[in-house]
Amino acid sequence: xxxxxWIAEQTWEACIDAVATWAAxxxxxVLVHVTPSDVQGAAHHAFAGMLGRRGTDADPGDTVAxxxxxxxxxxxxxxxxxxxxxxxxxxxxxxxxxxxxxxxDGADLLVVARDGDDARLGPKSLGPHxxxxxxxxxxxVLLVWPGAAPAVGSIPPPPDRxxxxxxxPGHHDPHDREHGHHGRRRPPEPPAPQG
Amino acid sequence: MPQAVAxxxxxxxxxxxxxxxxxxxPRLPEAVVAVPLGGLLVALRIVSPDDAATxxxxxxxxxxxxxxxxxxxxxxxxxxxxxxxxxxxxxxxxGQPIRLLGLVFLVxxxxTAALSxxxxxVLFTPVVFxxxxxxRLRARPHVYACTHLAxxxxxxxxxxxxxSLLAFGSTGLSFLRFGALMALPWLAVIxxxxxxxxxxxxxDLRASHQPADDAGTTRQPVFxxxxxxxxxxxxxxxxxxxxPPVWAATAGAGVIAVRRFASRALTPRxxxxxxxxxxxxxxxxxxxxxxxxxxxxxGRLMARLLPDSTALPAMLLTAVIAAVLANLVNNLPATxxxxxxxxxxxxxxxxxxxxxxxxxxxSYAGSLATLLWRRILRRRGAEPAVGDFLRLGLLxxxxxxxxxxxxLWVGLSTIGA
Numbered sequence: 073x074x075x076x077x078w079i080a081e082q083t084w085e086a087c088i089d090a091v092a093t094w095a096a097x098x099x100x101x102v103l104v105h106v107t108p109s110d111v112q113g114a115a116h117h118a119f120a121g122m123l124g125r126r127g128t129d130a131d132p133g134d135t136v137a138x139x140x141x142x143x144x145x146x147x148x149x150x151x152x153x154x155x156x157x158x159x160x161x162x163x164x165x166x167x168x169x170x171x172x173x174x175x176x177d178g179a180d181l182l183v184v185a186r187d188g189d190d191a192r193l194g195p196k197s198l199g200p201h202x203x204x205x206x207x208x209x210x211x212x213v214l215l216v217w218p219g220a221a222p223a224v225g226s227i228p229p230p231p232d233r234x235x236x237x238x239x240x241p242g243h244h245d246p247h248d249r250e251h252g253h254h255g256r257r258r259p260p261e262p263p264a265p266q267g
Numbered sequence: 268m269p270q271a272v273a274x275x276x277x278x279x280x281x282x283x284x285x286x287x288x289x290x291x292x293p294r295l296p297e298a299v300v301a302v303p304l305g306g307l308l309v310a311l312r313i314v315s316p317d318d319a320a321t322x323x324x325x326x327x328x329x330x331x332x333x334x335x336x337x338x339x340x341x342x343x344x345x346x347x348x349x350x351x352x353x354x355x356x357x358x359x360x361x362g363q364p365i366r367l368l369g370l371v372f373l374v375x376x377x378x379t380a381a382l383s384x385x386x387x388x389v390l391f392t393p394v395v396f397x398x399x400x401x402x403r404l405r406a407r408p409h410v411y412a413c414t415h416l417a418x419x420x421x422x423x424x425x426x427x428x429x430x431s432l433l434a435f436g437s438t439g440l441s442f443l444r445f446g447a448l449m450a451l452p453w454l455a456v457i458x459x460x461x462x463x464x465x466x467x468x469x470x471d472l473r474a475s476h477q478p479a480d481d482a483g484t485t486r487q488p489v490f491x492x493x494x495x496x497x498x499x500x501x502x503x504x505x506x507x508x509x510x511p512p513v514w515a516a517t518a519g520a521g522v523i524a525v526r527r528f529a530s531r532a533l534t535p536r537x538x539x540x541x542x543x544x545x546x547x548x549x550x551x552x553x554x555x556x557x558x559x560x561x562x563x564x565x566g567r568l569m570a571r572l573l574p575d576s577t578a579l580p581a582m583l584l585t586a587v588i589a590a591v592l593a594n595l596v597n598n599l600p601a602t603x604x605x606x607x608x609x610x611x612x613x614x615x616x617x618x619x620x621x622x623x624x625x626x627x628x629x630s631y632a633g634s635l636a637t638l639l640w641r642r643i644l645r646r647r648g649a650e651p652a653v654g655d656f657l658r659l660g661l662l663x664x665x666x667x668x669x670x671x672x673x674x675l676w677v678g679l680s681t682i683g684a
Contacts, residue, residue, distance in 0.1 A: 081405045082364065082475040110655050111396065111410050114631065117656065118388045118414035120641065121633030123288050123599045124297045124549035125385065135393035136410065143400030150403070187470050199470025218473075 073099040076179040077159075078172050078205070079151050080105075083185035083218040088154045090183050090216045101159040102179070103148050106171040107140040140165065169204035179211045185218050192226035270563050273313045277559030280304040284556055285596055289637045298545045301552030308559040318562070319555050326554045328513060329432050333383070333550070334542035335516035336426050339498060340386035341541035342523040345532065346491035352378070353394040354485040357402055364404050364472045368464060371395055371409045376420035376457055380427045381499055385543075387417040404475060408468035411659065412460075419460055419625045419667055423453040426502065426516070429550070430602040430623045437606055438613040442506030448613075448678050452621055455674035459667045467659055490526070494519050550599070557600050561607035569608035574615070579676050582618035585610070586672045589622025590629070590664065597633040598623040614679050621671040628667075629660035 075095045077087050091101055116133030119125065144163045152159050164171045176182040184205055189196040197217075198206065206213055287300045308314045314322075343349070352374050360367035375395070379387045392413040399406035421428035424446050425435035431445075438445060465472065501515025527533035561569075573588060574581035592601040605619045632638040642653050 081403050082473060084403075108407055111407050114411050114414045114656075115388075115392050115396070117631035117638065117641065118392065118417060120291065120637055121597070121627055121631060122385065122388060123597045123633060124301075124546045124553070125389075125543065126291060126296050129385070129389045129543065132389055132392045136396045139393065139397045139400060140406075143397070146400075147403055187473055190473065199473070201470070 073180045074102065074178065075099045075181045075183065076102045076104055076162075076176045076211075077151075077183040078106075078175075078185070079103050079147060080168075080185065080187065080201075081147065083187050084147070084151055085154060086185050086216045086218045087183045088151055090214055091155060094214060095181065095183075099180075101155065101157070102162055102175070103151050103155075103159050104162040104164070104172060104175040105144045105148055106164045106166060106168045106175075107144055108168050109166050112136045112140065112165075137165075169201040169208075172201075172205045173208045173210065176205075176209055176211050181212050181214055182209050183214045183216065184209075185216050187218065190217065190219055190222065192222050192228070193224065194227060268311070268313065273311075274560070274563035274565070276311065277308060277313055277556065277563055278565075280308060280556050281560050281596075281600065284553060285600065285634070285636075288597065289634065289640050296545050296549070298549035298552060301549050301556060303552075305552040305555035308556060314555055314559045314562065318558060322554050322558050323551050325436070326433070326551055328511060329429075329436075330547045330550050332426065332511075332513040332516060333429055333432060334544070334547050335513055335520050336383050337385060337543050337546075338520040338538065338541045339495065339516055339523070340382040340390060342520055342527065342533075342538075343382065343488075343491045343495055344386075344390045345527065346523060347486055347488040348491050348495070349378075349390050349394045351485055351488050351492075352391065353398040356395075357398050360402065362402060362404075362475055364408070364475060365465075367399065367402065367404060368408055368412060368468075368472060369461075371412050372416065372457065372461055372464075375413050375416040376453075379417055379420040380423040380453070381495060383426060384417040384421045384428050387413055387420075392417075405471045408464055408471050411468070412464060414631065415460055415464075415628050415659075415663065416457070418627045419456045419663075420453065421624050422449045422456060422621060422671065424449070424499075424502070426512075428620075428624050430598055431620055433599075433602050434606055434616050434620055437610065438616045440613055442512055443503050445617075446503075447682060448617060448675065449620075451674040451678040452617075452671040456621075456625060456667045456671045459670050460663055463659070463663045463666070467662055491523055494522050553600060554603060557603040557607070561604060565604060566607045566609075569604055573605070573608050573610060573619075575611050577612050577614040577679075579672070582614055582676060583669065583672050585615050585618040586622035586625075586668050589619040590626030590668055591622075593623045593626035594630045594635050597637075598627050601626075614675070617675055618672055621668065621675065625664060625667045625671060629657070629664045631656045631660070 073096050075091060077091055079087065095101065112133045115136045116131060119131050119133060141163070148161050148163065162175050164175065184202050186197045187199040187202055206215060284297065284301045284304060287295060288297050305319070309316055309319045356367060356370040356374055359370055375387050375391060378391050392410060395409050395413050396406045399409045421431065425431045425442060435445065440448070498515050498519030501518065502512040505512045505515045524533060524538055574584050589601060589605050592604065602623050605623070610616045610619060627633060630638045632641055638653055638656065
């Protein structure tokens with residue numbers, strides 16, 4: 073079993089813990105880290121935009137690229153230490169979401185952490201990169217919360233029905249569960265005044 | 268020589284200078300092209316020797332001032348000021364990305380205002396990346412913040428950006444008055460950038476669940492920080508006393524240099540290199556080339572295009588034209604072209620500075636041509652899509668221009684020019 077784990081700053085611990093919980097002990101674990109290429113690109117561009125400075129000063133994009141390689145290694149060291157066993161490493165630079173999908177090619181499982189709104193369940197809990205990876209993954213995906221998962225009650229109530237369309241007495245709205253049978257029910261709305 | 272021919276040759280010279288900047292051939296710095304082309308325009312009498320001498324005489328002190336600031340920034344770096352700034356933001360951020368972003372905004376804005384955008388791009392940006400990485404936080408928002416603030420936080424003082432230094436003389440304002448009038452636009456533009464960054468990078472700025480490491484202690488370069496602050500005070504004092512403020516910068520750089528010479532940590536050669544002589548000579552060459560372009564038609568065209576009123580719409584139009592020009596041809600020549608049009612009022616010069624200083628955040632690489640060319644080359648293997656840069660630029664630049672000019676207008680109405 074080949075388990076590919078996407079190690080991203082600020083969320084990686086949850087992925088490592090998920091591997092310990094869910095992956096087989098004899099599974100091959102691959103830790104993937106991608107440095108977004110636009111970070112060094114932004115530094116390169118900012119330097120290129122300063123007319124006439126080429127020649128004396130060092131391009132800050134090169135410095136950033138150099139320290140990116142070192143910091144990726146450091147992060148994967150920490151991840152491997154937390155995992156507690158040897159793992160393969162895949163260090164990349166590029167478009168994060170596409171590199172992760174590419175790294176998951178041929179894997180039996182891809183472990184991904186959510187990185188958006190962690191206050192409630194819902195689509196906003198996935199930032200653009202995990203969203204792309206989940207949508208395009210070429211293998212099964214284990215999607216984990218970086219912290220404790222929010223309660224089911226954090227899902228917002230369904231939108232109000234248009235006025236005038238009352239539902240029958242036998243109807244039970246599953247989303248009203250948390251109010252219980254004795255909870256206050258919304259009174260039927262009066263018909264909209266005409267004219 | 269007919270005007271049209273002279274103008275065509277001068278424009279061709281400017282296009283070659285900018286083309287070299289765009290293509291960036293290795294081992295061919297811009298100065299090696301700009302200076303001979305400036306000389307050619309003089310030899311062809313497209314720029315008269317007298318005018319060229321006047322222009323160089325006018326730009327000379329400005330370029331000298333810039334050299335002193337660049338030396339001061341590099342000496343402060345050698346003394347560990349930027350490293351200490353990185354340790355300071357790491358300590359105060361306590362492992363949280365949003366706190367780190369706020370602190371990076373604070374320090375990058377201060378560095379840009381006090382030591383010029385060169386210091387932020389060349390010296391502070393790599394420190395910010397290393398700091399975020401050592402905290403195991405995503406570096407993207409913080410590195411982008413540096414690249415953006417190098418432009419948009421360079422509004423405050425004449426020394427913050429070469430564009431402002433070039434325009435300072437035409438404003439007729441004192442150093443302090445310039446700073447007082449630009450303080451509000453500076454703050455307003457930084458606030459717009461901050462709001463946009465919080466929105467645009469919200470996924471990257473999500474709270475971290477890892478415990479904050481104790482960022483160890485680093486040496487505190489008190490001496491260098493005090494010298495930099497005293498130099499800033501010196502700019503204001505010398506300016507008020509009618510002494511060229513270049514002396515304050517030179518004295519500041521000199522004090523640190525003497526200390527480092529004494530400990531044999533600095534050689535005269537290193538000190539000279541830190542003033543970026545090639546860049547200084549380039550600015551003089553570019554000045555002569557742009558003079559040729561302006562004198563034979565473009566100056567008159569710009570004078571017709573640019574408004575001549577200090578009403579708010581005129582200031583906005585000036586800022587927008589300056590910003591568009593800055594994205595077409597890079598903001599240095601854009602500044603020289605706009606200034607040659609003879610903006611009639613300090614309000615318009617300051618509005619134009621908001622345009623040329625904030626505008627480049629749209630295209631990052633100095634001009635759209637550079638951005639597209641670098642994209643075509645893809646020399647770095649995985650160059651990011653142009654759209655990534657343009658989206659953030661579109662989110663910040665138009666709003667920052669409008670808010671910045673509004674703030675300038677409020678400042679002018681309150682304290683007057």
